[in-house]
Amino acid sequence: MHEMGIAQQLVQIAIDSIPRDIENPKVEKLNLRIGRLASVVEHSLTFCFEIITKDTPLENARLDIDVVPVTVHCKSCDNGWEVTGPVFKCPFCEDGDVEMLTGREIEITSLELADELKI
Amino acid sequence: MEINIQKKVLEANDTEADINRTFFKDQNVFVLNMMSSPGSGKTQILCKTLAKLMPHVRVGVIVGDICTTNDADRLKVTGAKVTQINTDQFGGDCHLAANLIIESAKQLGCEDLDLLIVENIGNLVCPAEFDIGEDARAVVLSVTEGEDKPLKYPLMFRVADVAILNKIDLLPYLDFDAKLVVDNMKQVHPHLPVFEFSAKTEEGLEPWLDWLKIKVFEKTGK
Known part of the structure; x- marks a missing residue:
């Protein structure tokens, strides 16, 4: 539901990252890392991104999303594992103090520019 | 040509949240971010909570809604300082x-407050994602919602520091399993403190008030 705001931030960060000396830059791809537990719906994000990138260097750019699994660590018994459902209870000691290591990321890792046209 | 970036997309919000945290520390005020789905009873909980805490604890409230000042109007009756944010604009x-929080906090004036409560917009998804510089997050669930809500919205229950199960006065009339919903909360967040009460009848309200008073004292010494 807040994907438009995230798309706007993506565009801002991407445009700020393009070197000033590149004339008429054209972004082909944005590489993202999004955690499985982050509240981001891929389809909504793509939809919003397409709308707001019209007439910008990111028009028609593709979003390549690397989905980050939810991994946790139990501070009580020192075990670590990947969480595949909504259950965070420690399966080893049952009552552990479980901290999340990954799974909440909403990050932009890089962008790929089309080659400059040589005339 | 690939350009390396490595940036958090919500970095701008996180930076603002850090500014808020510093501001609230300077003002020596404890900030509680209260979240839930629409209609869980947040405003009623606050009306009763404020009536019990004030004037010993000086409380201010920032209320978020898309439209209307209805909740702020209800809360002003308690005598607390209240300001409303409408996000339709x-x-x-x-x-x-x-x-948005820092602007409202400054407008409200935090220098004579011990506790600032932010009643977030009713939604179990998005508010969990946005740090506002708070000291603690409370999630409210009412017994007219499903027992599986913590499993359906795990992030909200993971990021919460405390949970409230509200409207327990309705339990005799519902097929709602209060033990199951608390078990589900603990599956998502094993050490989450859960307070079960009715804001309407005030049954079970005291332990929640004690928790809140201790939290305010731990930060502010007041």
Whole structure:
């Protein structure tokens, strides 16, 4: 539901990252890392991104999303594992103090520019 | 050509949240971010909570809604300082972002407050994602919602520091399993403190008030 705001931030960060000396830059791809537990719906994000990138260097750019699994660590018994459902209870000691290591990321890792046209 | 970036997309909000945290520390005020789905009873809980805490604890409230000042109007009756944020002017946002909070906090004036409560926009998804510089997050669930809500919205229950199960006065009339919903909360967040009460009848309200008073004292010494 807040994907438009995230798309706007993506565009801002991407445009700020393009070197000033590149004339008429054209972004082909944005590489993202999004955690499985982050509240981001891929389809909504793509939809919003397409709308707001019209007439910008990111028009028609593709979003390549690397989905980050939810991994946790139990501070009580020192075990670590990947969480595949909504259950965070420690399966080893049952009552552990479980901290999340990954799974909440909403990050932009890089962008790929089309080659400059040589005339 | 690939350009390396490595940036958090919500970095701008996180930076604003850090500014808020410093501001609230300087003002020596404890900030509680209260979240839930619409209609869980947040405003009623606050009306009763404020009536019990004030004037010993000086409380201010920032209320977020897409439209109307209805909740702020209800809360002003308690005598607390209240300000309303309507997000329809920002496109009907489904959450309160950090930059909106600091403006309202300054407008409200925090220098004579011990506790600032942010009643977030009713939504179990988006508010969980946005740090507003708070000291603690409370999630409210009412017994007219499903027992599986913590499993359906795990992030909200993971990021919460405390949970409230409200409207327990309705339990005799519902097929709602209160033990199951608490078990589900603990599956998502094993050490989450859960307070079960009815804001309407005030049954079970005291332990929640004690928790809140201790939290305020731990930060502010007041």
